[in-house]
Amino acid sequence: MKSLLRHLGRYTMLMGQVFRKPDKWAVFGNTLVRELQNLGTNSIGIVIIISFFIGAVLAMQTSYNLINPLIPRYLIGLLTRETMLLEFSSTIVSLILAGKIGSSIASEIGTMRITEQIDALDIMGVNAPNYLILPKIVAVLCFFPLLCMLSMTVGIFGGWVASVTQHLLTSSEYVYGIRYAFNSYYIVYSIIKIEVFAFIIATVASYHGFFVAGGSLEVGRSSTRAVVHSSIIILMFNLLLTKLLL
Amino acid sequence: MIEVSHLTKSFDSHVVLEDISTVFRPGQVNLVIGQSGSGKTVLLKSLVGLLPIEQGDIIYSDQSLKGMTPVHRKDLRRRIGMLFQGSALFDSMTVLENVMFPLDMFTSWNRTEKAERAQACLERVELPSAAALFPSELSGGMKKRVAIARAIAPNPDYLFCDEPNSGLDPLTSIVIDDLIREITHEYGITTVVNTHDMNSVMGIGEHITFLYRGHVEWTGTNRDIFHSGNEALDQFIFAAPWTRQMKK
Numbered sequence A: 001m002k003s004l005l006r007h008l009g010r011y012t013m014l015m016g017q018v019f020r021k022p023d024k025w026a027v028f029g030n031t032l033v034r035e036l037q038n039l040g041t042n043s044i045g046i047v048i049i050i051s052f053f054i055g056a057v058l059a060m061q062t063s064y065n066l067i068n069p070l071i072p073r074y075l076i077g078l079l080t081r082e083t084m085l086l087e088f089s090s091t092i093v094s095l096i097l098a099g100k101i102g103s104s105i106a107s108e109i110g111t112m113r114i115t116e117q118i119d120a121l122d123i124m125g126v127n128a129p130n131y132l133i134l135p136k137i138v139a140v141l142c143f144f145p146l147l148c149m150l151s152m153t154v155g156i157f158g159g160w161v162a163s164v165t166q167h168l169l170t171s172s173e174y175v176y177g178i179r180y181a182f183n184s185y186y187i188v189y190s191i192i193k194i195e196v197f198a199f200i201i202a203t204v205a206s207y208h209g210f211f212v213a214g215g216s217l218e219v220g221r222s223s224t225r226a227v228v229h230s231s232i233i234i235l236m237f238n239l240l241l242t243k244l245l246l
Numbered sequence B: 001m002i003e004v005s006h007l008t009k010s011f012d013s014h015v016v017l018e019d020i021s022t023v024f025r026p027g028q029v030n031l032v033i034g035q036s037g038s039g040k041t042v043l044l045k046s047l048v049g050l051l052p053i054e055q056g057d058i059i060y061s062d063q064s065l066k067g068m069t070p071v072h073r074k075d076l077r078r079r080i081g082m083l084f085q086g087s088a089l090f091d092s093m094t095v096l097e098n099v100m101f102p103l104d105m106f107t108s109w110n111r112t113e114k115a116e117r118a119q120a121c122l123e124r125v126e127l128p129s130a131a132a133l134f135p136s137e138l139s140g141g142m143k144k145r146v147a148i149a150r151a152i153a154p155n156p157d158y159l160f161c162d163e164p165n166s167g168l169d170p171l172t173s174i175v176i177d178d179l180i181r182e183i184t185h186e187y188g189i190t191t192v193v194n195t196h197d198m199n200s201v202m203g204i205g206e207h208i209t210f211l212y213r214g215h216v217e218w219t220g221t222n223r224d225i226f227h228s229g230n231e232a233l234d235q236f237i238f239a240a241p242w243t244r245q246m247k248k
């Protein structure tokens, strides 16, 4: 409990330094572009692959469980859509990205800490948390909603591919299913969630990296901790946001 | 000029620096020597404000570091160049970008002006053709030289070097030492160098502070060092058996 409070205190103080006006907007812009590439575009591939296969599997599993002939087949499309929109494209994608992006942020900043690069920034009079962390936060906040929508689209497409190739139902039935009782608020809900999760991943991972002390062993540990902590916090916030928003 | 007065620093109950008082003058190379673990790095980090001051004070040309507001402190840091024990180059940037970085941050020059200044600094450290390389592609000595170029790019008034030639061969060490001395004289910088390298002590030791068990045991120049009559200093300087024999 005491250590939780200490973490919270240090985290809050760090965020206080992060959210300041950048020393130079031009420098901020350059780093932001680099981070968008590092943290954003480099994650497109993994999001596409995972969403496609999960969408396909969702459709197949729903179909195998729908043995009652009274239940319409288009439910396969409907259920695939609901699962992707409500949970997969926000929460599960965030958990996966926490592993990919969270560990890379923590080890990057942690390495800079133990090789004295952060001290070098301090000496120059640069606000190191602001310079290092703010572009990462802005980059993930910009990019995660796009990844979320990409995941929804690809996942639903994956379900369609599975349905048609496995002859689970016809293409038009599937399309009817994914349009049936469509609630666009679910997309808003998903995007609100993924923005919160993006913030959690970037800040928790940066926090763990920033306060590394010791050597490369500690950098490794901090990146593991970053993934575990951000995943747990994401799951807690998932519960909270679902209660609040749905 | 930097004045250290009665500086004391401890970690938990372990006292590392005890009542340190000394003066570092501009335009000369000030060496801090002492055994590994004697507190050289801690002193340097206290000087630049990376470690908080507990007791005593550090005075930068009449301004007390302790009493400085964050704004003043930031201002001061822009006049400081520092060379870290491990170079501390930014490994996501090329050599040129590394040297340009302080200029990017704190000048309103355009890109050409900044690149020119950075290139000039690289030429000063005799690495004109390394601009496009990344730090991972450099040797240890080259990294040190790039770090020196980065430190002097914004024309600092103060230069701090933590073991600039640890891990380098004697010849490269001398190149780095000469570079530091020339730059110091050329621009009238107040330079403080941590070292336990005897070649550096003899080569550039214009003012030497000998740290021993957390206090200042001896101060003087490289000319006085052989007949200081100080036992601890003699033990440190003439550590190797063959040097003891030479002395006799």
Ligand SMILES: Nc1ncnc2c1ncn2[C@@H]1O[C@H](COP(=O)(O)OP(=O)(O)OP(=O)(O)O)[C@@H](O)[C@H]1O
Binding pocket: B011, B016, B034, B035, B036, B037, B038, B039, B040, B041, B042, B043, B196
């Ligand atoms: N952050 C810290 N926390 C606790 N103790 C520290 C810390 N930094 C340094 N010390 C202690 O202070 C003492 C002096 O360390 P310092 O790094 O200044 O030595 P040094 O003279 O620079 O040695 P070297 O020549 O090996 O670099 C050591 O005993 C070290 O254990």
Ligand SMILES: [Mg+2]
Binding pocket: B040, B041, B085, B162, B163
């Ligand atoms: Mg040291």
